Amino acid sequence: xxxxxxxxxxxxxxRGQNVTFRCDPISEHNRLYWYRQTLGQGPEFLxxxxxxxxxxxxxxxxxxxxxxxxxxSFSTLEIQRTEQGDSAMxxxxxxxxxxxxxxYFGPGTRLTVT
Amino acid sequence: LxxxxxxxxxxxxxxxxxxxTCSHNNIATNDYITWYQxxxxxxxxxxxxxxxxxxxxxVASLFIPADRKSSTLSxxxxxxxxxxxxxxxxxxxxxxxxxxxxxGGTRLMVKP
Numbered sequence: 001x002x003x004x005x006x007x008x009x010x011x012x013x014x015r016g017q018n019v020t021f022r023c024d025p026i027s028e029h030n031r032l033y034w035y036r037q038t039l040g041q042g043p044e045f046l047x048x049x050x051x052x053x054x055x056x057x058x059x060x061x062x063x064x065x066x067x068x069x070x071x072x073s074f075s076t077l078e079i080q081r082t083e084q085g086d087s088a089m090x091x092x093x094x095x096x097x098x099x100x101x102x103x104y105f106g107p108g109t110r111l112t113v114t
Numbered sequence: 115l116x117x118x119x120x121x122x123x124x125x126x127x128x129x130x131x132x133x134x135t136c137s138h139n140n141i142a143t144n145d146y147i148t149w150y151q152x153x154x155x156x157x158x159x160x161x162x163x164x165x166x167x168x169x170x171x172x173v174a175s176l177f178i179p180a181d182r183k184s185s186t187l188s189x190x191x192x193x194x195x196x197x198x199x200x201x202x203x204x205x206x207x208x209x210x211x212x213x214x215x216x217x218g219g220t221r222l223m224v225k226p
Contacts, residue, residue, distance in 0.1 A: 004157070033213060042201055042216025043158065056213065091157050093214075102148075103214060105157025 004106035025094030035091040123221040136202030
């Protein structure tokens with residue numbers, strides 16, 4: 001089963017450090033999404049790619065956050081100068097072009113900023 | 115995007131049918147209703163989607179009345195493994211990106 005995979009699954013970092021997460025979507029899916037989820041809340045949309053183009057970014061995505069999807073395959077999400085408020089689960093999802101709201105989520109990367 | 119309201123939590127027992135109702139009074143003509151399930155430490159998983167009347171799959175049924183201002187997710191004969199958070203989402207499939215807007219969800223606890 002080649003579902004959505006994310007790496008690492010857990011990351012602990014000190015405040016002020018930079019971190020980078022990777023997402024590998026389902027291979028035939030051209031759409032890729034990043035969400036952030038804090039404890040007890042539903043996931044919040046961060047950004048969306050169609051192939052290699054980043055088409056939408058949430059206002060939640062501050063200047064310290066950057067996402068890329070080179071060649072329209074895997075994606076990376078980088079957080080610079082991490083803050084304690086960045087501690088959350090970062091979820092990646094992918095979907096096919098004709099998907100009707102059916103997005104396939106990865107297991108997430110849990111970030112803890114100390 | 116239409117705002118959704120659903121109970122914060124529900125308890126049930128194994129073997130019972132569970133019905134979770136979601137209110138979406140401001141649903142628009144092009145909006146579909148979608149339900150996701152999330153287990154602890156996992157990403158959400160698509161369960162079912164519908165536009166009107168009733169939809170059934172191998173996991174659940176979705177009932178949508180004619181005015182579409184609410185919907186009910188029905189889980190038949192729940193087991194302990196159905197303990198999870200269930201999210202109701204409403205949105206326009208034609209929106210670019212189709213990003214999902216999650217509310218707080220309903221935490222279902224199934225007891226033995």
